[in-house]
Amino acid sequence: MREYKIILFDLDGTLSDPKMGITKSVQYALEKMNIVEPNIDKLECFIGPPLQVSFAEYYNFDEKNTQKAIELYRERFKEKGMYENELYKDIPQLLMSLKEQQYTLVVATSKPTVFSVQILKYFNIEQYFDLIVGSNLDGTRTSKTEIIQYILDRYNEHRLDDFIMIGDRKHDIIGANNTGIDSIGVTYGYGSYEELSSSNPSYIVNSVIELKNILIANIATKQHFE
Template identity: 65%
Template sequence: MKNYKVILFDLDGTLTDPKEGITKSVEYALKRMGIDEPNLDNLECFIGPPLHVSFAEYYGFSEAEISKATALYRERFKEKGMYENVPYDGIQKLLAELQQQGYRLAVATSKPTVFAKTIVDYFQIGQYFEHIVGSNLDGTRSAKAEIIQYIIAEYGEYDLNDFIMIGDRKHDLIGANQVGIDAMGVTYGYGDIEELQACNPTYIANTVEQVGEILLRNQQQLLLR
């Protein structure tokens, strides 16, 4: 078992359930663009990937349309959407236990950093993280591999074997694979088991409790050696 030192957590679908805020903000943007999508379940695909990727993939928007839709989305998200969110049951307990065991924790999200920091502070979990890193508002540094690499560079004393990325969508696992660190896929978020397994994760966890069991078991087995 590896003795990880730094744990990177995705935000949406991993630490918190953002469905209401994200889907309602996408619905708002689409309506302002002349597209009516009353079924919010159809907009779950926007949870996880960068906005510009989803607007292009699911609605075929041009670059100009993506910029307009993103601005509209953020208009509502800044006012209401980021607060229409809830931490998953057991997350605060998990983060506290990991911190107590000496793990160093960071958030790696495709969401703009300014929003991510506001969300984790609002839900009183920001104190557990040494770094909260997301994309820039101008759309740069939106790929998960870039975000992960940025965080790794902040921990120059560790090598790649000391890191693990935890997330609920393929983008989290693909980013970890591209950078060369281990990854844990979680099925309680918005990626299904087939999506996660296709990315060859090091571990799969079905609940928040299982995330802790895997990480703390690793620590315990090393202590017993």
């Protein structure tokens, strides 16, 4: 078991459950574009990946319509959506424990940085993080690989072995693999065990308590993929 020093957390589906805010904002954008989707459960696929990817993949939008949909999405998300969100149980206690153990904590999310900072402040957990890195509003730096690499470059005095990425979707694990760092897939978010395991994470856990066991107690309670 490696002794990590810098822990990267995804935001949506890892630190908090953003389902209502994201799906209702997607629903709002689609309605403005004359697409009616009454069942927000069908829009859970938008939680995690960059919006540019999801609108194109699930609704076959071209670049122009994708950009329009994102602008409409943000209309509602800025006003209401970012606050229709709740922390997962035991997350504040986990973050507090990690800081007490002198870990450096970083948020690594595809959500725009400006919204991510506001959400962390809303939950009163921003003080636990040394750095918050998301995408840019102009649509750049949206892939998890780019985001993680940006963080690695900021902490370039550290070895890759010092880092670990935690997330609930395959994009988090793929980004970690692409940049050469370890990863933990969490199944309590929006990615299935099958999705996560097929991406080859270092560990998979089912709860925040199991996550704490790996990071603090060094107890690998779930399958370790080598």
